[in-house]
Amino acid sequence: MDATPMSEALTPRDYKSDIKPVWCPGCGDYSVLGSITTALAELQLPPEDVAVVSGIGCSSRIPAYANTYGFHGVHGRSLALGTGLKVARPELTVIVASGDGDGFSIGGNHFLHACRRNIDLTYIVMDNRVYGMTKGQPSPTTEPDWAESALAPGGTGLRPFHPLVIALASGASFVARAFSGDLLGTAALIAEAIQHEGFSFVEILSPCVTFRPDEREWRKQVHPSPVEPTDDPARAARRIMTDDGFNTGILFSGERSAYAPARPEGPVVEPAYFEAEFAV
Amino acid sequence: MTTSATERTSVVLAINGSGGAGAITAGSMLLKAAARAGLYGLLTRAVGPQIRGGEAVAILRLATAPVECAADRCDLQIAIDWMNADRFAAELNLGPESLVIGDAAAEEVPEAIAESGARIEALPIAELAKSVKGGRPNMVALGIAAAAIGLPAEALEAEIVETLSSKGEAAIEASKAALAAGMEAASGIDFAAKLTPPDKKEKRWIISGNEAAGLGAIRGGVRFVAAYPITPATEILEWMSPALVKAGGSLVQAEDELASINMIIGASYGGVPALTATSGPGLALMLESVGLAIASEVPVVIVDVMRGGPSTGIPTKSEQSDLNMALNGCHGDAPHIVVAPTSVADCLFTTQWAVHLAEAMQVPTIVLSDQFLGQAKAVIDRPADVAFIANRKVETAPAEGYRRYAITADGVSPMTVPGIAGGQYTADGLEHNPRGTPSTAAGDHASQLDKRADKLTKFDYGQHWAEIDGDGPLAVITWGSSTAPAREAIEIARAQGIDVKLVALRLLAPSRPDAFAEALKGVERALVVEQTHSGQFLRHLRAEYDLPGEITHLCRPGPLNFRAQDVLAAIKEAK
Numbered sequence: 001m002d003a004t005p006m007s008e009a010l011t012p013r014d015y016k017s018d019i020k021p022v023w024c025p026g027c028g029d030y031s032v033l034g035s036i037t038t039a040l041a042e043l044q045l046p047p048e049d050v051a052v053v054s055g056i057g058c059s060s061r062i063p064a065y066a067n068t069y070g071f072h073g074v075h076g077r078s079l080a081l082g083t084g085l086k087v088a089r090p091e092l093t094v095i096v097a098s099g100d101g102d103g104f105s106i107g108g109n110h111f112l113h114a115c116r117r118n119i120d121l122t123y124i125v126m127d128n129r130v131y132g133m134t135k136g137q138p139s140p141t142t143e144p145d146w147a148e149s150a151l152a153p154g155g156t157g158l159r160p161f162h163p164l165v166i167a168l169a170s171g172a173s174f175v176a177r178a179f180s181g182d183l184l185g186t187a188a189l190i191a192e193a194i195q196h197e198g199f200s201f202v203e204i205l206s207p208c209v210t211f212r213p214d215e216r217e218w219r220k221q222v223h224p225s226p227v228e229p230t231d232d233p234a235r236a237a238r239r240i241m242t243d244d245g246f247n248t249g250i251l252f253s254g255e256r257s258a259y260a261p262a263r264p265e266g267p268v269v270e271p272a273y274f275e276a277e278f279a280v
Numbered sequence: 281m282t283t284s285a286t287e288r289t290s291v292v293l294a295i296n297g298s299g300g301a302g303a304i305t306a307g308s309m310l311l312k313a314a315a316r317a318g319l320y321g322l323l324t325r326a327v328g329p330q331i332r333g334g335e336a337v338a339i340l341r342l343a344t345a346p347v348e349c350a351a352d353r354c355d356l357q358i359a360i361d362w363m364n365a366d367r368f369a370a371e372l373n374l375g376p377e378s379l380v381i382g383d384a385a386a387e388e389v390p391e392a393i394a395e396s397g398a399r400i401e402a403l404p405i406a407e408l409a410k411s412v413k414g415g416r417p418n419m420v421a422l423g424i425a426a427a428a429i430g431l432p433a434e435a436l437e438a439e440i441v442e443t444l445s446s447k448g449e450a451a452i453e454a455s456k457a458a459l460a461a462g463m464e465a466a467s468g469i470d471f472a473a474k475l476t477p478p479d480k481k482e483k484r485w486i487i488s489g490n491e492a493a494g495l496g497a498i499r500g501g502v503r504f505v506a507a508y509p510i511t512p513a514t515e516i517l518e519w520m521s522p523a524l525v526k527a528g529g530s531l532v533q534a535e536d537e538l539a540s541i542n543m544i545i546g547a548s549y550g551g552v553p554a555l556t557a558t559s560g561p562g563l564a565l566m567l568e569s570v571g572l573a574i575a576s577e578v579p580v581v582i583v584d585v586m587r588g589g590p591s592t593g594i595p596t597k598s599e600q601s602d603l604n605m606a607l608n609g610c611h612g613d614a615p616h617i618v619v620a621p622t623s624v625a626d627c628l629f630t631t632q633w634a635v636h637l638a639e640a641m642q643v644p645t646i647v648l649s650d651q652f653l654g655q656a657k658a659v660i661d662r663p664a665d666v667a668f669i670a671n672r673k674v675e676t677a678p679a680e681g682y683r684r685y686a687i688t689a690d691g692v693s694p695m696t697v698p699g700i701a702g703g704q705y706t707a708d709g710l711e712h713n714p715r716g717t718p719s720t721a722a723g724d725h726a727s728q729l730d731k732r733a734d735k736l737t738k739f740d741y742g743q744h745w746a747e748i749d750g751d752g753p754l755a756v757i758t759w760g761s762s763t764a765p766a767r768e769a770i771e772i773a774r775a776q777g778i779d780v781k782l783v784a785l786r787l788l789a790p791s792r793p794d795a796f797a798e799a800l801k802g803v804e805r806a807l808v809v810e811q812t813h814s815g816q817f818l819r820h821l822r823a824e825y826d827l828p829g830e831i832t833h834l835c836r837p838g839p840l841n842f843r844a845q846d847v848l849a850a851i852k853e854a855k
Binding site: 019046047048049050051053063064067068069070071072073074076077079080081082083084085086087088089091092109110112113261262263264268269270271273274275278279280 | 312315316483484485486487491495498499503504506523525526527528530531532534535536538539540541542543544545546547548549550551552554568569571572576659662698699700701702703704705706707708709710716717718
């Protein structure tokens with residue numbers, strides 16, 4: 001936690017803490033951490049003006065590994081934590097980090113409403129389609145026939161949740177998909193997302209090589225989106241719902257105004273101002 | 281009503297009517313006019329279960345000295361009509377001494393009211409209203425009420441001008457005429473209750489406990505609120521929303537209580553004192569994250585305006601039954617602060633104090649108000665300015681190797697907030713070492729548990745931990761909205777030569793065993809008063825404190841608040 005060296009350019013290393021991650025060897029989240037620190041270095045944001053806020057799960061351990069301010073909260077509530085921080089301290093850059101269980105299952109309602117508010121946060125979800133920290137149960141994005149979990153023998157039979165489309169339908173103004181294996185490409189998307197004014201959602205396919213070794217194949221499946229990003233949410237939704245689930249890049253970028261709390265019309269008043277309405 | 285007017289110190293008036301009849305409006309106007317005339321008062325209201333409209337009653341206790349609880353009996357009920365009026369019989373508590381005035385043209389008096397033994401008179405309320413163009417029956421009722429207690433017409437007229445200023449001159453004149461008609465009609469009725477306002481007129485306020493809590497929060501330094509609407513706490517939020525903007529803060533209407541609590545933790549982590557307000561069901565949802573605030577040492581204030589429980593319970597009525605949850609609802613060993621206001625006016629002080637305590641000790645603080653305290657409107661002397669404000673120990677120039685959770689003598693570690701260079705740390709609900717790094721080491725767990733407990737027990741709470749009054753072999757031990765009826769009963773008992781001590785706890789957690797023992801020195805017997813079914817407060821006292829051998833327990837669930845006579849009877853039994 002050295003003081004920020006303001007004189008020279010910050011490098012990704014300046015945004016990393018000295019705490020060793022708990023992740024398994026080969027976990028996609030290492031690369032996501034690298035992408036976040038690379039994006040922050042690209043934007044040259046002072047580490048003390050950035051907060052990384054998370055919930056619970058493998059991906060949610062990320063704040064402690066960054067040399068920014070951080071909050072590792074309770075399961076599912078990272079967006080609420082980040083919203084409170086951003087509204088109270090709008091000048092900060094607030095990045096909310098989550099996973100598919102934390103963000104789409106227990107925290108699903110907050111996801112809808114953060115998109116709806118269009119609050120100026122960057123929401124990074126490391127989607128590995130499995131609960132890793134509890135050792136391999138199906139999550140909302142797990143395929144219906146994934147049958148490797150003792151909790152759901154034979155698979156869940158449930159249709160996977162489609163976070164990108166739900167984000168669009170709920171009002172998110174920036175929607176992107178990334179792949180953790182492409183560190184620099186993901187960093188570029190995160191940098192764009194941070195600069196976007198409003199709620200920016202980056203879903204990062206981040207393989208769990210321990211409980212989903214099949215996800216090693218993602219490296220071969222991902223490809224850049226063949227079309228330019230659109231600002232038409234209906235067109236973006238149709239594309240996302242009909243693509244193969246592996247095209248990466250900015251899929252939607254709109255210009256809806258970000259959540260802005262009311263500001264006083266005149267000068268800020270002292271508490272004594274309010275006495276008049278009660279005085280007889 | 282001037283014929284046999286006798287001087288009184290307190291009168292209870294009720295005005296009831298069906299939806300849209302304006303009973304509550306008339307009651308509010310009467311309270312304000314009485315306050316202008318120099319009287320004190322308390323306005324409570326009861327309504328039917330309908331979302332909008334439906335029967336309503338405004339119950340006013342007007343007095344020559346401050347009043348903080350419901351009176352023993354209703355002296356005068358004015359029924360604009362009888363729609364479902366029997367619903368309110370238990371709250372009004374009519375008796376043979378009471379007078380009920382109904383509309384001459386109305387149907388039969390409801391059974392519950394007739395059975396009370398109250399004297400029943402009829403006045404042509406509707407007809408008088410009709411005799412004035414644009415006249416309304418509630419203004420006639422207001423006139424009758426004013427005449428009954430000897431309030432001058434001018435006081436009411438001033439109130440009419442203020443309340444109806446947006447409705448135009450014609451509406452004002454019509455209301456004045458209806459008021460005069462009511463006052464005139466009442467002159468033929470014998471009612472002995474005249475109030476003479478005290479000479480000394482302090483600066484007075486009319487305020488509800490919910491508004492007072494909001495103002496206390498802002499006085500204490502709260503500048504961020506996130507909350508989800510819930511009865512009976514919503515008025516705190518509705519008052520604070522525009523007020524916070526003026527004070528340079530903001531309020532977010534959250535998607536649920538899970539979000540509310542986490543939003544305020546986020547804001548407070550950012551250095552802005554933050555609060556949420558809710559009721560029992562909301563607090564139940566928040567408790568997991570209250571534990572997060574405890575572990576990560578982020579100060580927040582949670583106001584729980586209690587209602588009847590469990591589950592949805594009785595949302596519009598008071599009870600003190602969230603005590604167990606507020607004290608013990610968190611998982612793990614989770615020390616935090618619980619305070620409770622002892623009156624409508626005290627909602628201001630206690631909430632302001634709560635902000636101070638939370639910030640000073642970096643700990644969540646729960647304020648246990650209740651529906652009675654929150655929604656009653658009282659005429660009070662202007663509350664004193666107190667010095668309690670948010671004063672967080674912030675490390676503005678962290679040295680290299682800054683440790684957020686360093687072990688300190690008082691258990692409070694200076695915290696940094698985002699923006700302070702070199703102070704970066706990760707707040708965590710995981711157990712951690714002094715630096716904040718997650719740790720499963722036994723030593724770290726023990727030392728952080730010690731630290732979080734010690735900072736609360738080592739703090740100097742001063743005399744505010746309880747309200748202690750008088751002396752005697754018998755102590756009435758109570759808290760929250762049960763304090764006011766206890767206080768009133770003790771005054772009556774003293775006048776009858778019975779010495780009783782009052783000990784009303786404002787600080788419910790952490791416990792103050794030494795201060796409590798000191799307060800109970802010389803006390804031989806105790807009467808414990810609480811509004812629960814299972815005796816949550818007595819069980820808490822037994823667990824935490826040494827009590828005298830003889831305990832009498834006045835324990836009753838909501839929805840009816842205690843009256844002074846209930847407590848007085850228990851005092852006599854305990855004596």
